[in-house]
Amino acid sequence: MIIAEDDKIEKLALKEKLAAQFEMKDLGKLKYFLGIEVAYSKNGIFISQSEESAPVEKAQYQRLVGKLIYLSHTRPDIAYAISILSQFMHDPRERHMQAVDKILPYLKSSPGKGLLFKREDTLTMKIYTDADYAGSITDRISTFGYCMFLGDSLVTWRSKKQDKVSCSSAEAKFRALAQGMCEGLWMKIILDDLKVKVDNPVQLYCDNKSVMSIAHNPVQHDRIKHIEIDRHFIKDNLDRGFVITTHVPTELQIADSFTKGLPQGRFQDLVSKLGMIDIHLPT
Known part of the structure; x- marks a missing residue:
């Protein structure tokens, strides 16, 4: 839900009424909504929709993530990251491979952790x-x-x-x-x-x-x-x-x-x- 206002007191009152009826989480200033990204500057508000990142070689991605899944059996600190990356095994994109590339240096920095x-x-x-x-x-x-x-x-x-x-x-x-x-x-x-x-x-x-x-x-x-x-x-x-x-x-x-x-x-x-x-x- 997006709340827009020209009266901060009225906005606060509306949020309090909604929170009394529904369990809500205030995500703060609008940055992303239904695929639309929102940016702010002194010149105004800019909205855009990013293009899909390029696909990557599926077999290589699957091999890397498969090894990380096995490694997560003794490394609970990467469990969340791996659970996200494993959701894209059938159609990996460049941004997913970039995330894998960030996990590898983290693991190399502490190879003896367990x-x-x-x-x-x-x-x-x-x-x-x-x-x-x-x-x-x-x-x-x-x-x-x-x-x-x-x-x-x-x-x-x-x-x-x-x-x-x-x-x-x-x-x-x-x-x-x-x-x-x-x-x-x-x-x-x-x-x-x-x-x-x-x-x-x-x-x-x-x-x-x-x-x-x-x-x-x-x-x-x-x-x-x-x-x-x-x-x-x-x-x-x-x-x-x-x-x-x-x-x-x-x-x-x-x-x-x-x-x-x-x-x-x-x-x-x-x-x-x-x-x-x-x-x-x-x-």
């Missing part, structure tokens, strides 16, 4: 879930991500586009919560087969209080008819005590790095919380 699995006497399972609402500029489908820790060790993670467009940020994050819960229950079954005891219920961390309220409160039925199966699944496991939900501030939401591109400082901060180390660096 995951440390720590020895621990007790194990608790923690899962961080998140979604970037309507993050894809091509089809407005949200990207969800989760990461699971056993104790302080990262054991599984995922970054992936959802299978349909979500109508709100709460819906996108609710679906991510359900995906994270599925992953936790699946891992618990594996650990039970291996006779590994997990202390306490699975802890699900989410940074959206509306999502947590919907998960616990069946009264909000009308808001979530379209995600009814997920709601029953989540509520059932909460009632049985298998899982508990915990609110985490957005700045501490580790799964943020699996759902969107981030500024360098924020990205490095979250990567440090994934339990990755570089064996080539002096201790």
Whole structure:
């Protein structure tokens, strides 16, 4: 939605009324809308539509991205980037290859980086879930991500586009919560087969209080008819005590790095919380 005005007070009042009825995210000054790019200067406003970038050699792109997909099994810090690049395997363009070329120097700068699995006497399972609402500029489908820790060790993670467009940020994050819960229950079954005891219920961390309220409160039925199966699944496991939900501030939401591109400082901060180390660096 674009809001235009010649009265800043009226615009603010309109935004407040809309926010009271709908869950909204203010993206700030208009820069991009339905393929149209908007630029500003002292001379006025310039709008344009970029031409499609040139195609690249498909086999080479597929080989490179395929290797990066395999490498991401021990490098969760590139999981989001690879999930985006892998969406264009059948029709890669020059801009996609340029993105690959940016990932390679990053990997070469820290070839010894990987995951440390720590020895621990007790194990608790923690899962961080998140979604970037309507993050894809091509089809407005949200990207969800989760990461699971056993104790302080990262054991599984995922970054992936959802299978349909979500109508709100709460819906996108609710679906991510359900995906994270599925992953936790699946891992618990594996650990039970291996006779590994997990202390306490699975802890699900989410940074959206509306999502947590919907998960616990069946009264909000009308808001979530379209995600009814997920709601029953989540509520059932909460009632049985298998899982508990915990609110985490957005700045501490580790799964943020699996759902969107981030500024360098924020990205490095979250990567440090994934339990990755570089064996080539002096201790």
